[in-house]
Amino acid sequence: MNATAQDGRTAVWAVVDSDIGPLLLAATTEGLVTVAFHATDAVRDRTLERLGSRLGTEPVHAPGSPLLAEPIRQLAEYFAGDRRAFELPLDWSLVSGFNRQVLRELDSGVPYGAVAGYGDLARRVGQPGAAQAVGLAMGANPLPVVVPCHRVVERDGGIGGFGGGLETKRQLLALEGVLPQPLF
Incomplete structure (x- = not known):
């Protein structure tokens, strides 16, 4: 698996539990790039395929990645009622x-x-x-x-x-x- 696109961005992903069900989080070296609801195997596979084609690289499963640590922590704080605003770098490359x-x-x-x-x-x-x-x-x-x-x-x-x-x-x-x- 290749986690680095031609532009040098690395893409990683993990599924995390939340109060609204499993969420798939994906991040690049630019920031958080995707949050997908109801991350069943089928949703995960579709999301990763679409993400890979858009980014030009296949995201790698890396739940311990430093690229995901802060998004995971801040989402847990949000669902616990301890966070009102996210302070994360975001990768806006999927929307224009x-x-x-x-x-x-x-x-x-x-x-x-x-x-x-x-x-x-x-x-x-x-x-x-x-x-x-x-x-x-x-x-x-x-x-x-x-x-x-x-x-x-x-x-x-x-x-x-x-x-x-x-x-x-x-x-x-x-x-x-x-x-x-x-x-x-």
Whole structure:
């Protein structure tokens, strides 16, 4: 297996347990590049194949890698309720153009415990008519949880969609105090 792309980036991955199920984390020498929900064997294989083709290198399973140590630690703190903001280097190479602009605005402008509407994010990036495109950008987010697409909701108060599933979105919003915890 080759873990180094032609541009010199190394890619490593691991699956970690979380309150919302197993997460696949992948990192390069640039930073955290992918977080994938529900990391079953099938999801893992699809994610790694897609990631390898996009990065030009096959990511290597390396749960003890220093590239993953800080993301793993900070995610554990987040799920324990001890972290409200991630302070990680991020590798944005899997997203570009409008999607990158929207995700960067989301990352810097919608803090823990707050939500924003799709239209609000569209206005913030200077495209007030692009609420639907913002929804597509959320669906293409390669770094969910860390880049908090779960904090984007519908204008009428609806929870909106979520690539990790609506129950996962509800759990994340409850963790942040936006929604009440489920009774059972």
